[in-house]
Amino acid sequence: MTARFVHRCTHVLDKERTIAFYREALGFEVVRESGPEDGSWSNTFMAAPGCPFELELTWNRGRTEPYENGGMDCHIAFRVDDFERYHELHERMGCIQKENPKMGLYFIVDPDGQRIEILPERA
Template identity: 50%
Template sequence: MIEFNHFNFNVLDLEKSIAFYKEAIGLSVVREKDSSDGSFKIVYLGDGRTGFNLELTWMRDRKEPYNLGDEEFHLAFKTDDYDAFHKKHEEMGCICYENPSMGIYFINDPDGYWIEIVPVR
């Protein structure tokens, strides 16, 4: 047997990213790992329902934004309260792309990663 465990995003401002994912998606910290020399910190966020985690990695010496290429990759979340999340994300100003014909939209996190929001179908 094999199953999903986590997906990683490297971030510049760990606290800002944790706050964003808490407000925008409702993810909470489930565990943390600090390097012994302080050069990095890893925080795992979870939804409290599945075992899948989003791993946020912060590197102490990293100052420049990460190169996300053409932003062709993304993380997706499904929700049974699509309209409420859309309204919240509009208010947060984080919607970066909408595709009404497909019934989906994307938000940007503080580092520019795309997160797709999909209604339960």
């Protein structure tokens, strides 16, 4: 048997703002979108070149309260090829939530509070 990680779902309040965040912060692009004709909800899938999984952004029309999305203990993580360049970008974006120089990593947060761990590529 073989299992393969396919996507991680996160619920969003402002789909366009979240899409723009992942595009700028990590180079993700929309690869497909689904939902009913009435537009009451949508699932937008985003991926980045070389990344073996997708993000699924679930949006529900009329939702005004933020989603929990697992709380501050849950996160997704990315290894990046130019750690310093990404750190500078994320500083400019103002999305760094916590830094841990001793461990050589930091966390950013998306517009819906999803924590994202940023790690350097392994040497």
